[in-house]
Amino acid sequence: MHTIRRTFGLPLLMLVVFGVLDWFFPKMFDLYIQTLIIYCGINMILAVSLNLVNGFTGQFSIGHAGFMAVGAYISAFLSVSFPNWAGPFINLNFFLNTVIGGLFAAVAGYCVGLPSLRLKGDYLAIVTLGFGEIIRVLLLNVDAVGGARGLYGIPKYSTLFWTLTWVFICCFTIVRLMRSTHGRAFLAVREDEIAAEAVGIPTTRYKVIAFVISAFFAGIAGSIFAHFLSYLNPSIFTFLKSFDVVVMVVLGGMGSISGSCVAAILITLLPEALRPLQEITKIDFRMILYSLTLIVLMLTKPQGLFGSLEISDLWKKYVRRSASN
Amino acid sequence: MSDVLLQTKDVSIRFGGLVCVSKFNLTVTRGELIGLIGPNGAGKTTVFNMLTGVYTPTSGDIRFLGEGTEGIPPCELSKRGISRTFQNIRLFKQLSVLDNIRIAAHQHTSYTLPEAVILSNRMLLQEKHILEKAFELLKIFNLGERAYEVAGCLPYGQQRRLEILRALATDPQLVLLDEPAAGMNHKETQALMETIGFIRAKFGITILLIEHDMKLVMGICERILVLDHGITICEGDPKKVQSDPKVIEAYLGTSQD
Amino acid sequence: MEEFLQHVINGVSLGSIYALIALGYTMVYGILQLINFAHSDVYMVGAFVGFYAARFLNIADSPSYTSFFTILLIAMAGCALLGFSIERFAYRPLRNAPRLNVLITAIGVSLFLEYTGQVVFGATPQLFPNILEDSIIFSFGGARVTKMDATILVTAVGLMIVLRHIIQNTLLGKAMRATSFNRHWASLMGISVDRIISMTFIIGSALAGAGAVLVGMKYPKIEPLMGVMIGLKAFVAAVLGGIGNIPGAVLGGLVIGIAEEFVVGYISSTYRDALAFSILIVILLFRPAGLLGRFSVEKV
Ligand SMILES: Nc1ncnc2c1ncn2[C@@H]1O[C@H](COP(=O)(O)OP(=O)(O)O)[C@@H](O)[C@H]1O
Ligand SMILES: [Mg+2]
Numbered sequence: 064m065h066t067i068r069r070t071f072g073l074p075l076l077m078l079v080v081f082g083v084l085d086w087f088f089p090k091m092f093d094l095y096i097q098t099l100i101i102y103c104g105i106n107m108i109l110a111v112s113l114n115l116v117n118g119f120t121g122q123f124s125i126g127h128a129g130f131m132a133v134g135a136y137i138s139a140f141l142s143v144s145f146p147n148w149a150g151p152f153i154n155l156n157f158f159l160n161t162v163i164g165g166l167f168a169a170v171a172g173y174c175v176g177l178p179s180l181r182l183k184g185d186y187l188a189i190v191t192l193g194f195g196e197i198i199r200v201l202l203l204n205v206d207a208v209g210g211a212r213g214l215y216g217i218p219k220y221s222t223l224f225w226t227l228t229w230v231f232i233c234c235f236t237i238v239r240l241m242r243s244t245h246g247r248a249f250l251a252v253r254e255d256e257i258a259a260e261a262v263g264i265p266t267t268r269y270k271v272i273a274f275v276i277s278a279f280f281a282g283i284a285g286s287i288f289a290h291f292l293s294y295l296n297p298s299i300f301t302f303l304k305s306f307d308v309v310v311m312v313v314l315g316g317m318g319s320i321s322g323s324c325v326a327a328i329l330i331t332l333l334p335e336a337l338r339p340l341q342e343i344t345k346i347d348f349r350m351i352l353y354s355l356t357l358i359v360l361m362l363t364k365p366q367g368l369f370g371s372l373e374i375s376d377l378w379k380k381y382v383r384r385s386a387s388n
Numbered sequence: 389m390s391d392v393l394l395q396t397k398d399v400s401i402r403f404g405g406l407v408c409v410s411k412f413n414l415t416v417t418r419g420e421l422i423g424l425i426g427p428n429g430a431g432k433t434t435v436f437n438m439l440t441g442v443y444t445p446t447s448g449d450i451r452f453l454g455e456g457t458e459g460i461p462p463c464e465l466s467k468r469g470i471s472r473t474f475q476n477i478r479l480f481k482q483l484s485v486l487d488n489i490r491i492a493a494h495q496h497t498s499y500t501l502p503e504a505v506i507l508s509n510r511m512l513l514q515e516k517h518i519l520e521k522a523f524e525l526l527k528i529f530n531l532g533e534r535a536y537e538v539a540g541c542l543p544y545g546q547q548r549r550l551e552i553l554r555a556l557a558t559d560p561q562l563v564l565l566d567e568p569a570a571g572m573n574h575k576e577t578q579a580l581m582e583t584i585g586f587i588r589a590k591f592g593i594t595i596l597l598i599e600h601d602m603k604l605v606m607g608i609c610e611r612i613l614v615l616d617h618g619i620t621i622c623e624g625d626p627k628k629v630q631s632d633p634k635v636i637e638a639y640l641g642t643s644q645d
Numbered sequence: 646m647e648e649f650l651q652h653v654i655n656g657v658s659l660g661s662i663y664a665l666i667a668l669g670y671t672m673v674y675g676i677l678q679l680i681n682f683a684h685s686d687v688y689m690v691g692a693f694v695g696f697y698a699a700r701f702l703n704i705a706d707s708p709s710y711t712s713f714f715t716i717l718l719i720a721m722a723g724c725a726l727l728g729f730s731i732e733r734f735a736y737r738p739l740r741n742a743p744r745l746n747v748l749i750t751a752i753g754v755s756l757f758l759e760y761t762g763q764v765v766f767g768a769t770p771q772l773f774p775n776i777l778e779d780s781i782i783f784s785f786g787g788a789r790v791t792k793m794d795a796t797i798l799v800t801a802v803g804l805m806i807v808l809r810h811i812i813q814n815t816l817l818g819k820a821m822r823a824t825s826f827n828r829h830w831a832s833l834m835g836i837s838v839d840r841i842i843s844m845t846f847i848i849g850s851a852l853a854g855a856g857a858v859l860v861g862m863k864y865p866k867i868e869p870l871m872g873v874m875i876g877l878k879a880f881v882a883a884v885l886g887g888i889g890n891i892p893g894a895v896l897g898g899l900v901i902g903i904a905e906e907f908v909v910g911y912i913s914s915t916y917r918d919a920l921a922f923s924i925l926i927v928i929l930l931f932r933p934a935g936l937l938g939r940f941s942v943e944k945v
Contacts, residue, residue: 069507070506070507070508071506123745178926178929178930181929181930181933182929182933185674185680185884185888186884186888186929186933186934188680189680189880189881189884189925190925190926190929192877192922193881193921193922193923193925193926194922194926196877196918196922197919197922197923197926199919200915200916200918200919201919203915204913204915204916235505236505239504239505239506239507240501240504242504243499243501243504243511243515244490244491244493244494244497244499244504244515244518245501245504246504247483247487247490247491247494248491248494250480250483250487250491251480251483251491251494254479254480254481255478255479255481257442257462257474257478257943258478258479258480259480259491260442260461260462260466261440261442261462261463261466261471261472261474261478261555262466262471262491262494262554262557262558263463263466263495263558264463264491265461265463266463267461272501302877306752306756309749310749310752313745313749317745346764347760347763347764348764350756350760351757351760351761351764353760354753354755354756354757354760355757357749357750357752357756358735358750358753358754358757361739361742361746361747361749361750361753362735362738362739362750365739365743371482437945442945443945474945
């Protein structure tokens with residue numbers, strides 16, 4: 064009994080909470096806000112999962128959009144071509160399609176992780192970028208998913224409930240992993256590969272594992288994205304999308320899960336917040352401001368918002384400081 | 389025969405065209421404390437790197453517990469019982485002292501990634517076990533109160549000690565110490581010698597030691613190998629080594645000019 | 646056969662352009678270990694500098710070698726200035742920051758140039774002025790060498806020879822090599838590292854400017870995002886040859902240019918953009934440091 068509570072207590076509680084929110088939100092907020100929340104959620108999954116590779120394991124991947132594309136296309140293809148293959152329940156179908164999309168992305172992640180056995184640093188980075196681009200070009204050439212025209216008519220299964228649930232699963236999984244010997248192994252790889260090997264950490268194995276898990280969740284995010292937007296186009300998944308995610312990770316602080324979440328929200332909302340400016344001036348300054356902000360942030364706060372600390376650590380620090388005053 | 393832990397036969401390595409170590413022969417039996425000395429650049433660290441699988445020898449044969457080590461990655465050798473420290477300390481600098489030790493205990497855990505996520509009983513048990521073990525070790529080395537400090541912020545001497553401790557946390561049979569006393573003053577060196585003696589007594593570990601401090605080496609090693617330009621120029625007990633003219637020429641000659 | 650020859654000619658012409666741009670990446674990487682993502686946008690700005698200069702000087706419709714060289718020089722100067730400013734204001738303050746920060750800054754600068762370009766130059770493609778009359782110089786077996794291709798090749802090779810001369814034979818080149826070997830030691834030898842880095846950016850960016858004019862002549866549609874793909878491929882070319890290695894960048898550029906031309910000619914143009922990366926991945930699996938790069942065992 065105790066074990067069951069420990070293992071499933073928090074997840075079950077969260078499911079209930081999300082269910083309630085899902086029922087509640089449409090009554091409270093309009094479609095625009097709901098859309099924003101879902102985009103925030105998708106970006107949170109992307110950022111947190113990339114943080115596992117870039118922040119915790121110290122590898123440098125800039126091909127996250129490729130994994131997202133795999134998950135998006137596979138799950139959307141299933142939903143379009145085999146509607147209700149798993150029975151009459153839409154949500155069950157959606158869940159399974161999403162997981163399958165994630166698994167395909169994970170396989171792609173495995174393939175990308177393999178060269179990391181030999182490549183280091185920038186060489187690895189450019190290979191991840193290349194994989195992302197190759198996936199995109201392949202999608203352009205597969206007629207079954209619409210090629211350059213894109214894939215239309217994807218059912219709009221993504222709800223607030225599913226988005227929040229997957230955000231939770233992603234964060235929960237990674238937080239728990241990081242508190243285990245496996246998490247410490249990721250960190251050891253980041254800190255010093257040679258020392259890690261010397262104390263018995265199979266560094267290559269952990270690099271690949273990091274890539275696989277990270278790609279899996281990117282695929283999940285892709286599926287949610289596809290079933291929200293209801294159409295897909297390969298040009299959505301260029302390396303600029305990958306850059307976006309890298310920026311979130313760095314902005315939030317490498318190795319800080321809560322940092323990634325906050326940064327994902329900021330970066331999703333920033334262009335929206337700047338929308339009035341665009342309406343006044345009739346010129347799209349938003350992306351210029353976005354890039355300028357990025358440069359200035361790097362110049363002034365290179366550690367990102369949180370460094371490698373979590374919100375909870377900052378809170379503790381704050382409490383301690385105010386207590387000692 | 390079963391007492392032979394490590395045996396190397398004519399091990400050589402080249403980088404580019406340069407021969408760094410040539411025909412290195414060494415047999416280590418269980419329980420020994422062997423010193424490896426030689427002037428700077430003699431190839432001592434390179435020997436360690438070959439023994440631990442970081443470098444692949446160009447030719448020759450290394451056997452640990454009777455099995456060849458060719459092609460075996462360092463992490464696997466560590467699991468088989470070879471552990472080491474580094475000449476220029478390589479701690480996991482941004483992690484806590486405790487985590488440095490717990491990472492070294494990784495090979496004593498067997499729970500899977502999904503188990504880590506659902507917090508299985510096995511996972512909690514093993515985590516508890518390595519936590520206790522880590523604190524036990526930290527206490528022996530008087531680092532208990534520092535457990536939650538960031539390793540990179542420790543004073544230099546403690547970092548060296550922590551690295552030895554980390555090497556021990558893998559439960560090794562053979563420990564390779566690369567200049568453990570480098571940068572230490574006389575008192576710290578003295579304390580370190582005692583610690584090394586203590587480790588041997590308590591854990592029954594075989595040690596291979598690189599050291600520049602002649603006093604330290606002569607004082608605690610039963611057998612010493614002298615390398616110069618990658619060639620073993622002398623091997624024997626401290627007395628023999630001290631009086632060997634070749635050693636005096638190669639070693640003392642270079643260190644006194 | 647003639648088709649084959651034609652593809653070789655086109656491939657070499659394209660490859661020499663990739664090589665010019667790749668040089669900028671590789672030089673900066675050699676000295677700062679930075680993937681200068683903004684390089685591709687410096688190239689884009691070069692094209693627009695050429696575009697506006699031709700308009701301003703009223704030579705947009707008077708094709709001649711005088712116009713060509715004028716535009717070439719102006720574009721190179723404009724890019725050099727831009728490259729210098731980027732280094733001075735965005736990268737230099739981060740000289741001792743973690744490499745990732747500089748990389749993100751580079752991405753930021755790249756985005757900034759692209760989006761500013763869209764506002765200033767407009768997002769719709771413009772037509773690069775006709776600054777050089779094209780004609781067939783000679784043809785053998787049906788394969789034609791045009792004046793354009795010959796000019797591109799000669800200009801690119803000429804610039805590479807100049808670069809080689811600078812790096813091998815001048816004091817500046819010596820200082821650059823020393824700095825890329827070890828920045829710290831170089832500064833101890835009395836080399837003003839900051840100045841050398843500035844010069845590296847100036848030279849690399851000028852080459853990108855030249856590349857932009859050459860591309861503009863051959864494929865006259867220019868727009869603010871034109872640098873993205875070609876920049877990526879040029880960077881791949883640099884990595885392929887062994888990043889930081891100057892002959893490697895030229896070799897990589899030619900390999901990718903020719904391979905691309907052949908794939909487009911014989912297979913399908915839709916796979917064009919994936920080709921560079923596929924070649925890169927395959928080659929890196931066998932030579933992890935690129936074609937001419939030296940793979941060294943990390944010293945422990
Ligand atoms: N990875 C490597 N690549 C090239 N040369 C190396 C490498 N590792 C060691 N060496 C060379 O081997 C020689 C011996 O070095 P080392 O074993 O560190 O000497 P020491 O006896 O002082 O520990 C040195 O000349 C060093 O430059
Ligand atoms: Mg040494």
